[in-house]
Amino acid sequence: MSNVKRLTAAVEAIANRKDELFDLLGKLVSHPTVSPPARNSEHAQSLIAQELLEMGFDVDRWPVFPGDDNVVGTLLGTASDKASSLLINGHIDVAEVGDDAGWTYPPFSLTNGKDGRLYGRGVADMKGGLAASLFAIKMLREHGVELKGDLLFQSVIGEEAGEAGTLVAIERGYRADYAVVVDTSDLHLQGQGGVITGWITIESPTTLHDGMRARTIHAGGRVHGASAIEKMMKILAALQELERHWAVMKSYPGFPPGSNTINPAVIEGGRLAAFIADQCALWITVHFYPNESYEDIIREIEDHVSKAAAADVWLRENPPSFRWGGRSMIEERGEIFPSLELDRHHRGLASLQTAYGAQMKQAPVIDMSPTVTDAGWFAHAGIPAVLFGPGELAHAHTVDESIDPEQLVQFAQVMARFIADWCNTEKEPKE
Structure with missing residues (x-):
């Protein structure tokens, strides 16, 4: 046969x-x-x-x-x-x-x-x-x-x-x-398409008591400090700006416009109400198109966020750090799905x-x-x-x-x- x-x-x-x-x-x-x-x-x-x-x-x-x-x-x-x-x-x-x-x-x-x-x-x-x-x-x-x-x-x-x-x-x-x-x-x-998660973290080199806040935000205080939570708002704004730019400038056949997104999924920060927040971490989920690699996406986001941070008088001295992906959402709180x-x-x-x-x-x-x-x-x-x-x-x-x-x-x-x-x-x- x-x-x-x-x-x-x-x-x-x-x-x-x-x-x-x-x-x-x-x-x-x-x-x-x-x-x-x-x-x-x-x-x-x-x-x-x-x-x-x-x-x-x-x-x-x-x-x-x-x-x-x-x-x-x-x-x-x-x-x-x-x-x-x-x-x-x-x-x-x-x-x-x-x-x-x-x-x-x-x-x-x-x-x-x-x-x-x-x-x-x-x-x-x-x-x-x-x-x-x-x-x-x-x-x-x-x-x-x-x-x-x-x-x-x-x-x-x-x-x-x-x-x-x-x-x-x-x-x-x-x-x-x-x-x-x-x-x-x-x-x-x-x-x-692909997906990658990442953590963006802002940390202050010093931990300041809540009573010091006036000296960090008002004239004559002369304390170069900041709330990591408040500074994260600038990072969020930069991510939203980049997401809108992608929606305008990028597309791929078979995907609705704007499918490439940057989702601020989880935010964690601060220690106690008696202190100025000295640490804040943002967990983002990024969707990208089939003709893009997650390595390229990482470079784009880090470059854009780092430039936004460099325009801030405190963040340029205390720039955000990045941790991308991971092999398990269970073990590492991170994942990658390449396109x-x-x-x-x-x-x-x-x-x-x-x-x-x-x-x-x-x-x-x-x-x-x-x-x-x-x-x-x-x-x-x-x-x-x-x-x-x-x-x-x-x-x-x-x-x-x-x-x-x-x-x-x-x-x-x-x-x-x-x-x-x-x-x-x-x-x-x-x-």
């Missing part, structure tokens, strides 16, 4: 045996890998690792944080040096549930709702993508579809809390010729488009995600990538999170076709 006939049989089996896919998804949903608090993915990752082992993958599992392991499976192709490799990536953690009294269905039990949709925390974001990708691979393996290129499967931790599970996997050396992040995209092929600008001419994207068209009988929508995912880490590492997964953002992170079961099946079928095509495509010659 030819590889084409084997692939056809595998694609048909995905639909005929879809209950097995839903059963796998139900097992994943039953593990409450909620983040925060996180540190709870051991059993779900064991299930992923076992699935990969049973399909012949070599499995690498290591702790990123205690109780939260990354799992990476590698299936070597029959001609690894000649055929293109593929990396499939997804995160095992899910959004908070809180008080589940408002849920119609139990959040950690996969339920077939009266409307025909599947309910449970993570079905859309993004255990549905993980389960369907695994099932697609399982059907390819069972039907003997040859893959000449290497296939890597990553189940990482931490995406919901800005924890760099995907970055850690890249740093461990896992790379491929193309990467698909199977996060929520409603079967659109997507790029994304992903789609290479619309890449052969990997063309292969995925072909697979989508063959299965869905129409061309896919190619656009920009209004949110951020781990997909940007691949672009940042120089690995061509795309965001493509089942589920709708409107149903993610919500009470009664749900997904269309037919879309799960369609996604698995498209992925089976794509894997079989891309992993049998000759590598591009190195320049």
Whole structure:
């Protein structure tokens, strides 16, 4: 039997045996890998690792944080040096549930709702993508579809809390010729903007009693002091000015005007009412466009804020300090999601488009995600990538999170076709 006939049989089996896919998804949903608090993915990752082992993958599992392991499976192709490799990536953690009294269905039990949709925390974001990708691979393996290129499967931790599970996997050396992040995209092929958080801190070299305030603000006081809280107002004004400048001068196709924002999210300062505030810290969240890097954004903000500070007689001697990003919102109160600008001419994207068209009988929508995912880490590492997964953002992170079961099946079928095509495509010659 030819590889084409084997692939056809595998694609048909995905639909005929879809209950097995839903059963796998139900097992994943039953593990409450909620983040925060996180540190709870051991059993779900064991299930992923076992699935990969049973399909012949070599499995690498290591702790990123205690109780939260990354799992990476590698299936070597029959001609690894000649055929293109593929990396499939997804995160095992899910959004908070809180008080589940408002849920119609139990959040950690996969339920077939009266409307025909599947309910449970993570079905859309993004255990549905993980389960369907695994099932697609399982059907390819069972039907003997040859893959000449290497296939890597990553189940990482931490995406919901800005924890760099995907970055850690890249740093461990896992790379491929193309990467698909199977996060929520409603079967659109997507790029994304980026997000970075940062702390801007103002500190006084001296701590002054409240009784000294008159000597710092009135004529003849001759005390060169200031309230760090009040000086932060100048930094806020500078950030607002820069944000307006970006809205006027920057744009990107697929994003509403002004999507690049600087949000002053948290402000902390002072010690007691009896003292002039000697310290103030501002936590900002910055959204930027796909054609920008977070390194460029950091330079722009620091340059603008530093120039504003230099125009102030006290801040020029006590300039603000900056701390950017972090590997965990839980551990470090900071995060980075790099941007992903789609290479619309890449052969990997063309292969995925072909697979989508063959299965869905129409061309896919190619656009920009209004949110951020781990997909940007691949672009940042120089690995061509795309965001493509089942589920709708409107149903993610919500009470009664749900997904269309037919879309799960369609996604698995498209992925089976794509894997079989891309992993049998000759590598591009190195320049």
